[in-house]
Amino acid sequence: MAMLEVSDIHTFYGNIEALKGVSLEVEEGEIVTLIGSNGAGKSTTLRSISGLSPPREGSIRFEGNEIGETPPQAIVQLGISQSPEGRKCFQRMTVRENLELGAYLRRDTSQIRDDLARVYDLFPRLEERERQKAGTMSGGEQQMLAIGRALMAQPRLLLLDEPSMGIAPVLVERIYETIEEINRQGTTILLVEQNANFALGVSKRGYVLETGRVALSDDSSALRDNPDVQKAYLGG
Amino acid sequence: MWDFISKYGLIALLVAFPLTYAIIDVAGGEGLSRIGNNLVAGLSNGAIWALIALGYTLVYGIIELINFAHGEVFMIGSFTAFALYSVLGLTLVTGPLGLVLGLLVVLVLSMLVSGSLNVMIERVAYRPLRGAPKLAPLITAVGVSFILQNVGILWFGSSQKGIPDLIRAQQELFNIGGVEVSRADVLAVVVTIPLVYLLTAFVNRSRLGKAMRATAQDPEAARLMGINVDTTISVTFLLGGLLAGAAGLIYALYQTNVWYFQGFTAGLIAFTAAVMGGIGNLRGAVLGGLIIGIIQQISDNRIGNEWTPAVVFAYLVLIMVFRPQGLIGEETREAG
Numbered sequence A: 001m002a003m004l005e006v007s008d009i010h011t012f013y014g015n016i017e018a019l020k021g022v023s024l025e026v027e028e029g030e031i032v033t034l035i036g037s038n039g040a041g042k043s044t045t046l047r048s049i050s051g052l053s054p055p056r057e058g059s060i061r062f063e064g065n066e067i068g069e070t071p072p073q074a075i076v077q078l079g080i081s082q083s084p085e086g087r088k089c090f091q092r093m094t095v096r097e098n099l100e101l102g103a104y105l106r107r108d109t110s111q112i113r114d115d116l117a118r119v120y121d122l123f124p125r126l127e128e129r130e131r132q133k134a135g136t137m138s139g140g141e142q143q144m145l146a147i148g149r150a151l152m153a154q155p156r157l158l159l160l161d162e163p164s165m166g167i168a169p170v171l172v173e174r175i176y177e178t179i180e181e182i183n184r185q186g187t188t189i190l191l192v193e194q195n196a197n198f199a200l201g202v203s204k205r206g207y208v209l210e211t212g213r214v215a216l217s218d219d220s221s222a223l224r225d226n227p228d229v230q231k232a233y234l235g236g
Numbered sequence B: 001m002w003d004f005i006s007k008y009g010l011i012a013l014l015v016a017f018p019l020t021y022a023i024i025d026v027a028g029g030e031g032l033s034r035i036g037n038n039l040v041a042g043l044s045n046g047a048i049w050a051l052i053a054l055g056y057t058l059v060y061g062i063i064e065l066i067n068f069a070h071g072e073v074f075m076i077g078s079f080t081a082f083a084l085y086s087v088l089g090l091t092l093v094t095g096p097l098g099l100v101l102g103l104l105v106v107l108v109l110s111m112l113v114s115g116s117l118n119v120m121i122e123r124v125a126y127r128p129l130r131g132a133p134k135l136a137p138l139i140t141a142v143g144v145s146f147i148l149q150n151v152g153i154l155w156f157g158s159s160q161k162g163i164p165d166l167i168r169a170q171q172e173l174f175n176i177g178g179v180e181v182s183r184a185d186v187l188a189v190v191v192t193i194p195l196v197y198l199l200t201a202f203v204n205r206s207r208l209g210k211a212m213r214a215t216a217q218d219p220e221a222a223r224l225m226g227i228n229v230d231t232t233i234s235v236t237f238l239l240g241g242l243l244a245g246a247a248g249l250i251y252a253l254y255q256t257n258v259w260y261f262q263g264f265t266a267g268l269i270a271f272t273a274a275v276m277g278g279i280g281n282l283r284g285a286v287l288g289g290l291i292i293g294i295i296q297q298i299s300d301n302r303i304g305n306e307w308t309p310a311v312v313f314a315y316l317v318l319i320m321v322f323r324p325q326g327l328i329g330e331e332t333r334e335a336g
């Protein structure tokens, strides 16, 4: 049994069917990539898993439990957290307050302190900016904050929606090194990217979404060698 | 430059009103006691507006809705308080100890009634419309407000109802250089200051307060943190209602009458105060309430109370022209 099993989910925004039967699996310990062009349904897939846009049909199982109709706060409690598209940091709160909100459901104060230290270790920039308002930070810094904040929930499965969006190539490399490090420390990761080069570099397997359906799934290396994928998503 | 003008120009504008009359008084040989009395009465009236204004601003801050029924929640607070006088046997001859204890009970109960009423209103009239166009909950808010006014009429009739002056509100408690401080003035301040302090401490420091601020800034991100947004919104309505209930009791003791329509007028003034201070901002609501209280008092006493609404709204317009975001509001809700 895989850690996360998404089977044939259909998710709607009003009457618009954004996901038309998506299935995917994530094994414990893996990094899995979800690629696809604009509007393919990548973010919607993550939103469905997090409970923000629950699927109308199909099932999502996490560690054996059905979570398709579970509210978002309970899903965080079960061990899934997300760094969402557009980062969504709390703009008028400090870096520190944002990180503390990531641990909102936790009561283990000393463990939280350890995790804060760990996040600062992964992203030293955040420690330097501890007292700065999130809204005044650069895009890259806010991205680090969003990932750090999601880690503060102590997730077993971390969902990352386009962590490289709007970030300079040098920094993208750093962020991906950190993502690998987070995975090495024991967190399973489901990663969404449009620019798939880095993502397929760190992940074991990948799925290609096209207009609400899974068009292709394979090992990341095979996807990188696939001419169609290269043409559509690897800028080659 | 514009910043400088808008900030200090506004302060000058606000100070000019009492200052002019102070100068006129002194020049006429009257001394400062008259303006002092205006300020004291203004502050204690303003404290009531501040308590109500906080309810508007809390709710607006979290779901960007003007809770038009909030004035009526305050009115029901006053009605509850009055009804409890007879339940608890509080009369003009009740001894001081009994009166203090009795009124504390009345305070807690009217707060709870208004608080739960506000929570129920959100549950029934606003929550089902979340995600609907903004105009929809605005209309249901107006509807709830009419319904509650009718409840008020059924309860105590449609004319103003005089109620016992339990604390002899206007009796002077002490006097500083000709400035009289009445029992009602002290009561308003003694109830308002701790409540405002508790509220700000709750919002700034407690776990739920953090959840409220997070929800206000980005409800979706808040849900991703594991915050139960529905509960958080209910708590916000509860807090606003509790304060309105407290204001209801102070008003009943102060004015010694209750009326089904009192919430409409008070609500309008308090809403103005919230906008003046910067809607969504707690300190702004308190500041706006106090400023309006003072302006009203000076205008009542010096210009004539038929002019007071015009004076208050002239001030509102001026402040809005200089600072559209209100006195200490943020430029936009997202930035700053």
Ligand SMILES: Nc1ncnc2c1ncn2[C@@H]1O[C@H](COP(=O)(O)OP(=O)(O)OP(=O)(O)O)[C@@H](O)[C@H]1O
Residues within 6 Å of the ligand: A013, A016, A018, A036, A037, A038, A039, A040, A041, A042, A043, A044, A045, A085, A194
């Ligand atoms: N709130 C919404 N209301 C209506 N339709 C939406 C909403 N959000 C997304 N959609 C639609 O659902 C489809 C999938 O959107 P989604 O955001 O999942 O795409 P995506 O793969 O993440 O794209 P991108 O790479 O641009 O982020 C799109 O057609 C989009 O227009």
Ligand SMILES: [Mg+2]
Residues within 6 Å of the ligand: A042, A043, A044, A085
């Ligand atoms: Mg997306």
